[in-house]
Structure formats: structure tokens, C-alpha cells
Amino acid sequence: MxxxxxxxxxxxxxxxxxxxxxxxxxxxxxxxxxxxxxxxxxxxxxxxxxxxxxxxxxxxxxxxxxxxxxxxxxxxxxxxxxxxxxxxxxxxxxxxxxxxxxxxxxxxxxxxRLLRPAWWVLRGYLAAMLVTVMSTGGSIGLLPRFGGELLAGLFMLVGFVLASIWLGRRSGGLARWPRSAVQVGSAVLVAFALVALVNAEDRLGYDDYYYDQTSVDSQYSQVRDVFVYDSEGRLVENARLFDQNGNPIRLGYPDCSSPIDEDGNPLLRPYPYCVDQAPFGHRAPGAAVPTPTGTPEPGVTPSTTPTATTTPPATPAMPPTPTPTG
Structure with a gap:
């Protein structure tokens, strides 16, 4: 100028x-x-x-x-x-x-000063992400969205980047108050970027110690632990569940112990988390298969004597077979 x-x-x-x-x-x-x-x-x-x-x-x-x-x-x-x-x-x-x-x-x-063009592009991206957060109620990813729509968000991103570049090339000719407004807006975007980075770090840290659940029906949202029984009613320990693609299925929350297994990988933690909280316990050899409505005590063999018997009808006597006499 x-x-x-x-x-x-x-x-x-x-x-x-x-x-x-x-x-x-x-x-x-x-x-x-x-x-x-x-x-x-x-x-x-x-x-x-x-x-x-x-x-x-x-x-x-x-x-x-x-x-x-x-x-x-x-x-x-x-x-x-x-x-x-x-x-x-x-x-x-x-x-x-x-x-x-x-x-x-x-x-x-x-x-x-050599990095100013890069900052102009980044400023446009941050502005688009800020609008994304405001239009989606706090949801944020790597790409901007406008009202949850990715295509609209991409158009918005291009527009904001071009506007930021145009503004950066002409910022030297701005009057005092417009220039101050641009500086304040840039400071707001930098603060927003720092907050977003902190939130991303928190999410990554959470994933290090816990796990993302595989999508399941909402009826399993209250599951705290999983207990697997075989066909004989015996509790299966160290069991793991996988979907058809080989992805581990995670349900519940191991609130009785640390969520990290011996290998340090939460995805490999087997079921059940809390063996001593099994609803049917360990079945003794020869015990009846437990059912949810009637559960025998562990180690007790239920009586197999029928409570009521039916006498079969009498069979007519057969005449003796004559013995040949020579």
C-alpha cells in the first residue's frame, strides 16, 4: 500500500x-x-x-x-x-x-511472514469448523458440515478459504477498526483450535483405556457383563465375541477390575469380566442345566424322582406254552 x-x-x-x-x-x-x-x-x-x-x-x-x-x-x-x-x-x-x-x-x-498464506488457508478451515460446531450442536469431525450435510460443508469450506485469502491480501489497507476486528476474529479461531485439539486428545486418551462398542441393538445398552454357558450349562470363562468380519464385539463395562488386560489391549479382554458375579455360577458335574426361571443351587443335584407316576395298564396274561413230550 x-x-x-x-x-x-x-x-x-x-x-x-x-x-x-x-x-x-x-x-x-x-x-x-x-x-x-x-x-x-x-x-x-x-x-x-x-x-x-x-x-x-x-x-x-x-x-x-x-x-x-x-x-x-x-x-x-x-x-x-x-x-x-x-x-x-x-x-x-x-x-x-x-x-x-x-x-x-x-x-x-x-x-x-512466509507462512501467512498457509495461515490464511487454515483460518478459513477453522472458520468452517466453527460454523460446523454451531450448526450441528457440538458435533465435529475432520471435515466441515453445515447442518450435518457434508456437501454443504465442503462448499462452505471453499468459500471461507477464498474469503480468508482475499482478506489476508488486503488486510494492510484496512482501517484501524476493521483491522482490529480481523485480529480479534483470528484470536477467537486460534482459541477454538486449541479447545478442539484438547477435546481430540481427551477422546484419544479415552480410547487408550477403554473401547468403542460395536453397534448393537439398543436393548443391550444396559448390559454390564456377558456370561457365556455351553450346552451343558457350564460357565465358559475367557470367552471372546466377534462379528462376521472378525471385529471384536464389546458389551458392558468391567467395573470389578481394570479394563486393561495382561497384554495392555482392552479389545482382547475376555468375558466374563467378573466371574464371581455369574448369575448361575459353575455347574457341578451331573447337575441339571440351569434355566432363568428355576436355578438349582451350585453343587446340588436335583432329584430325578418323578413327582407323579402313572401305572401302566395291566397286560393280559398269556396262556402257557405247551411243552412237547417227546
């Missing part, structure tokens, strides 16, 4: 206003060659004066600090804030210069 003469005049006027508490001679001395300096600086660099030098009040505080000038009266709040900003900017510049060589550049900001 080209810096006009009016821009320079306005900047100098604001600097002089920030130094109004100084004696006029001292203020004139500090700002004597300021307009020429700003014109040379604008011709050598891109962007507005505010972008390159900061706010005029901050620049005035730097002049005041460099000259060791103090006003006749106490400084107002704006001047104290400007002085504090000068100190913060000085520390940031020192950090910027210190980190630059580690990145292969004179300053770290020079390296970061």
Missing part, C-alpha cells in the same frame, strides 16, 4: 499531540525531521506506517524514552500505557531477534 503525504502528516500530528506535555522547544527538536524520516521509511517498506511503526502514541513514547525527556506535569493514562507498550515491544523485538537465527532468518517475524 502506498503511504500518502496526508498519512505522514496525520501520523506526525498524533506524535506531537502525544508529546504535548513537553516544552515546545524540546517537542520541536524531537519531531524536527520526523516527516522526512517517515517518508524515507515508507518508500523502503510495504504496508502502512501504523503496521510498520506502531501507533503514533507508541512511537512518541519511544522518542520520549530514547531522549530521556519528561514533561512538566504528570503523564496521563494514555502516555503511561504507551510507555508500557514500548517496553513490551522492546522485549518482543529482542525475542524476535534471538529466535531468528534458529529458524535460518535474521528475525523470527521474517520467517513467519
Amino acid at each position: 502506498t503511504v500518502t503525504g496526508q498519512d505522514i502528516t496525520d501520523y506526525v500530528a498524533r506524535v506531537r499531540a502525544a508529546l504535548a506535555d513537553l516544552p515546545p522547544a524540546q517537542r520541536d527538536e524531537l519531531t524536527e525531521d520526523l516527516a522526512d524520516h517517515l517518508a524515507e521509511f515508507a518508500a523502503e517498506t510495504d504496508g502502512t506506517l501504523v503496521e510498520r511503526l506502531g501507533e503514533p502514541e507508541t512511537y512518541a513514547a519511544e522518542l520520549r524514552s530514547a531522549a530521556g525527556a519528561t514533561g512538566g506535569g504528570g503523564r496521563n493514562l494514555d502516555q503511561r500505557v504507551a510507555t508500557a507498550l514500548v517496553q513490551v515491544r522492546g522485549q518482543l523485538r529482542a525475542i524476535d531477534t534471538r529466535l531468528g537465527p534458529a529458524l535460518g532468518y535474521e528475525t523470527a517475524s521474517e520467517f513467519l
